[in-house]
Amino acid sequence: MTAVMxxxxxxxxxxxxxxWAVADTQVSKGENPLTKQAPKIFSIPVNCYWPGESGFFDTVGFAGSVGVAFAGSTLIAHSAVLAVTPLFANLISTSKAVPTLEGLALYFLDFLKQxxxxxxxxxxxxxxxxxxxxFFGRCPRSGELGAFRGISDVSSAEIGCDPVQFDEQETVIHLGSHKAEIAQMVNDERARHPIGSLPWWRSPYPVMRRIVAAELFSDIGGTTLLAIxxxxxxxTxxxxxVPGAGHAHFSYLGTNVEVEFDDCRVGLPSLY
Structure with a gap:
């Protein structure tokens, strides 16, 4: 399946x-990997336009993005993300409002259900x-961080969507397979560091890197994808x-993206 935290x-x-969100990039059919370069975390642009002096919706009321991470059917998840991307990028409001994170999550859920x-x-x-x-990010309207988690129920043909309460600082949302084993690995990693220290907060990230690099599970692999x-x-x-070994290019989904074209280049941040 996959692993996401x-x-x-x-x-x-x-x-x-x-x-923070981290995932592997392998997609499998049974025990057989189909690709090791599949994105499982997406940053979806959210732009909301207001009426301007011209009478058209040409005033930017909000410009940002939200995140979606998934496990399970790649076809379903990718289709829903691709469907809402042009819609979220072209929202309008005559009352000069901006959407809430919950409203965006429920709109996305409608497409996912279809x-x-x-x-x-x-x-x-x-x-x-x-x-x-x-579905996670900072609410365009309130400015508060939030997350909504959903899981399909094949027996009832439904997908729920509930807000996540980060009440405990130890809270980690796990999607995909091997949840119990990976949760224990995160707990073990955090036990090695002082509570509240930088490595303690980042612990799920190196755990995912080790899982992928060591191929600990046959259905988890490829490379490690991070979004913040x-x-x-x-x-993303x-x-x-290969840091420290000659020229260290930047890799995204296992592909070298440090290639200039038309005097332009990819400017994503990087974290090893």
Whole structure:
């Protein structure tokens, strides 16, 4: 299947806090990997336009992005993300409002349900697709960080969507397979560091890197994908490849993206 972790990181307090998300990039069919370069965390642009002096919606009321991480059916999740991307990027409001994170999550859920139902309508009962997701980011309206988690129920053909309460600083949202084993690995990693220290807050990230690098589970692999909230945006990250060994290019989904074209280049931040 896959492995995804989402958690609240308070390493930068008292200045600010962020939501971090990390995932592997392997997609499998049974025991057989289909690709090791599949994105499972997405940053979806959210732009809301207000009426300007011209009478058209040409005034930017909000510009940012939200994050979606998923496990399960790649077809269902990718289809829903691709469907809402042009819609979220072109919101309008005559009353000069901006959307809430919950409103965006529920709108996304409507599309996810459509693909979930249509996909399973043509599959055998013992081969029904499943999907888990976490919709996260900073609410455009309130400015508060938030997350909504959903999981499909094949028996009822429904997908729920509930807000996540980061009440405990140890809270880590797990999607995908091997949840109990990976949760224990995170606990063991955190036990090695003082509570509240930078490595303690970041513990899920190196755990995922080790799982992927060591191929501890046959259905988890590829490379490690990281996304972090940054102000009103959710920013995906590249990774330095072979740091310290000659030229260290930047890798995204296992591909070297440090290639210039038309005097331009990818400017994503990087974290090893």
């Amino acid at each position: 989402i958690w609240l990181n308070k390493e930068s307090l008292p200045h600010f806090e962020d939501i 693909y979930f139902l249509s996909t399973n309508a043509i599959t055998m009962p013992n081969d029904r697709a499943t999907v888990e997701f976490c 909230t940054s102000g009103s945006r959710v920013q 990250y590249t990774r330095p490849w």
